[in-house]
Amino acid sequence: MRAVVQKTLRSSVTSDGVPVGSAKSGLTVLLGVSVNDTEADVRYMAEKIVHLRIFEDEAGKLNHSLLDEGGEMLVISQFTLYGDARHGRRPSYIEAAKPEQAEALYEQFVAAVRAFGVTVATGRFRTHMVVSLENDGPVTLLVDSKKNF
Template sequence: MRALVQRAARGSVDVAGERIGEIGPGLVILLGITHSDTEKEAAFVAEKCMNLRIFEDEAGKMNRSLLDIGGEALIVSQFTLYGDASHGRRPSFTEAARPELANPLYETFVELCRGYGVRVATGRFGADMKLSLVNDGPVTIMVESR
């Protein structure tokens, strides 16, 4: 499992011209799932994302987590995080999990994050989405289960 975590001043996601999710300060998390992922990987990555110390403290050091600041999370499924462009010019997505595995794990990940008391907005699995965010910093970190 891969999570591309971006510290955001705000973020939103639209589907077919309709705003379906929006957050204020917090994290935008793009979540990629591969074939071998289970609830164990989802729990590991969720815990890491919720406690990742990438928000500034009073001294200006990245020392506070999403939980510490009371921030929100926008979580969007992103199978292209498992894209392989090492050969040719067209990426291969064979490492991305099929929807019948990925969708339930995505939903599990969302619920695990909500279990930390975080307000979570989401995209729509499998939809063509328009994602907007103001990356704060910019700060972008890749979190992986392995």
């Protein structure tokens, strides 16, 4: 699994012009699922992301996690995170999971984050979405369950 994790003041998503999810201060996560991902990747990513120390403490250092802050999360499926643009001009999506596998693991990720007590909003899987957010910091991280980066 791959994720773009952004610390946000607020975020929202619409699908076909209809609001489907929003989160207050916390994290906005764009989540991609690969053909090789399993439940172990789900557990790793959920635990890693909710515990990332990217919120300021009393001294102004990035020392608190989403759990420490009681923040919310908006999770958006993003198969294009597995786009390979190294050759030619059209990215290859061969490493992205098929929709059925991706949706199942995406839903497991959302459930795993909720199990930590986090309020989670989502987009609508397999639809065209428009995501709006206010990046705070800005703080943006890439997280990969296979630790490729």
